[in-house]
Amino acid sequence: MMQVALAPEFPVVERPDFESVYREQFEHIWFTLRRLGVHERDLDDTTHDVFLVVNRRLMDFDPTRPVRPWVTGIAYRVASDERRRARHRREIIGDIPETIDGAGPHRALEAKEAQRLVLDALTQLPMDQRAVLVMHDLQGMTMPEIMEALDAPLNTLYSRLRLGRRKFTLAVRKQRGREHV
Amino acid sequence: MNRQEIPELPDDILEVLACAKSVGGPSSDTQDAIFARVKQSAAAPMLEVASAAEIATPKSPIKPVILLSAAVLVAAATAVLSTQHPYDNDIPQETTKTVTEYQAQPSAEIPIGADAEDFETQDEADSRKTLVLPVTPRQLATGVERNARRELATDAPTTTLLPSEQSLLRRARRQFLAQNYLTALSTLRRHRLLYRNGVLAEERDALSIRALAKRGSTERARKLGQTFLQRYPGSIHIPVIQNAIR
Numbered sequence: 184m185m186q187v188a189l190a191p192e193f194p195v196v197e198r199p200d201f202e203s204v205y206r207e208q209f210e211h212i213w214f215t216l217r218r219l220g221v222h223e224r225d226l227d228d229t230t231h232d233v234f235l236v237v238n239r240r241l242m243d244f245d246p247t248r249p250v251r252p253w254v255t256g257i258a259y260r261v262a263s264d265e266r267r268r269a270r271h272r273r274e275i276i277g278d279i280p281e282t283i284d285g286a287g288p289h290r291a292l293e294a295k296e297a298q299r300l301v302l303d304a305l306t307q308l309p310m311d312q313r314a315v316l317v318m319h320d321l322q323g324m325t326m327p328e329i330m331e332a333l334d335a336p337l338n339t340l341y342s343r344l345r346l347g348r349r350k351f352t353l354a355v356r357k358q359r360g361r362e363h364v
Numbered sequence: 365m366n367r368q369e370i371p372e373l374p375d376d377i378l379e380v381l382a383c384a385k386s387v388g389g390p391s392s393d394t395q396d397a398i399f400a401r402v403k404q405s406a407a408a409p410m411l412e413v414a415s416a417a418e419i420a421t422p423k424s425p426i427k428p429v430i431l432l433s434a435a436v437l438v439a440a441a442t443a444v445l446s447t448q449h450p451y452d453n454d455i456p457q458e459t460t461k462t463v464t465e466y467q468a469q470p471s472a473e474i475p476i477g478a479d480a481e482d483f484e485t486q487d488e489a490d491s492r493k494t495l496v497l498p499v500t501p502r503q504l505a506t507g508v509e510r511n512a513r514r515e516l517a518t519d520a521p522t523t524t525l526l527p528s529e530q531s532l533l534r535r536a537r538r539q540f541l542a543q544n545y546l547t548a549l550s551t552l553r554r555h556r557l558l559y560r561n562g563v564l565a566e567e568r569d570a571l572s573i574r575a576l577a578k579r580g581s582t583e584r585a586r587k588l589g590q591t592f593l594q595r596y597p598g599s600i601h602i603p604v605i606q607n608a609i610r
Contacts, residue, residue: 202399205399205402206395209390209395209398209399210389210390213389213390214389224578225541226390227394227397227398227604227607228541230398231398231401231402231405234398234399234402235402235405235406238402238403238406239406265541290386293383294383294384294386294387295387297380297381297383297384297387298383298384298387300380300384301380301381301384302384320373320381321381321385341369341370344370345369345370345371348370348371348372348373349371351373351377352373352374352377355377355380356376356377
């Protein structure tokens, strides 16, 4: 007698609504964009553009997949687009938010200086290496997540991370040495 | 290349990174303001971003629907080009001759408007209009001919030379994002001339203030910003404008 295998019951995954995605990912996207080279004064507009795309494409999103890589991928493309448009201008580090989490003025100044140093060093990296470094070492994403966000082979991403780390280290040290002279 | 072969960042760099990460993020006001802007833009498609950035998935081959549409368009265009226009047989020989004469004559002698009506019947005037349309823009580039073209454009109810309110604002926004503030201001000025009290007047004014501020006309931006705050007290653009004119 032939046995009919019953279809396994998959848990029904609900599609996240836009507002929850926005609230959960806003700060991540904000910092990612800033670290990918979007100027401080353009952050509002660029973040707006990212979430506009998210809002429009939410119906195409596979709810069984994690949201963060998907949103980060959109942010990466918007930031790349923004950089292409602004290629003719020299990137200048803008004002940095004054709010430092529970810290005194000395600590705040130190953090601001470190932020400036990091952003300055990041500008010296090619966009592809910068993206992997930012997502992995600053935003704390895993490599599979980055692979999903950037749609690139894992080995390529590791290679970019290695090169990016080396260039970033050199750039930070060079910058610090210049400041200490 | 695998994970084990990649050297970790040195300790001094990790310290810098940890310190840089302690810088706070945007305020909740900013978050709310951007959220409101996104919702508004999503409701009004003219503010959407049309760019390569939108493509969040790998490139897909051309959709069959597009190919089918293109084939239908090509077939239709071929059919139209190979068919004689029905009005071609109705054109009186005399009128055709008149057009030839028009092209040979100096432009100032072409009768238009009220003068033309003195010489022609209504049918002849209609034929003249039908015949003048195919004349290339170069032939209509100067003087009285340009006026004639304007007159024809006014007469034709289906012809419009004005860009829509949405397209003007969309263009201005693209120019603003590309940091062409002067061009954006020019486009916004055009919008104001054409649609002074349009439905997107609030967006136009907000963008104008931001473009002025970015361009360095701080005083003017501040003055207009104050007016904006009085005129639109509940506007969602207020935080952005306050930030721009600060």
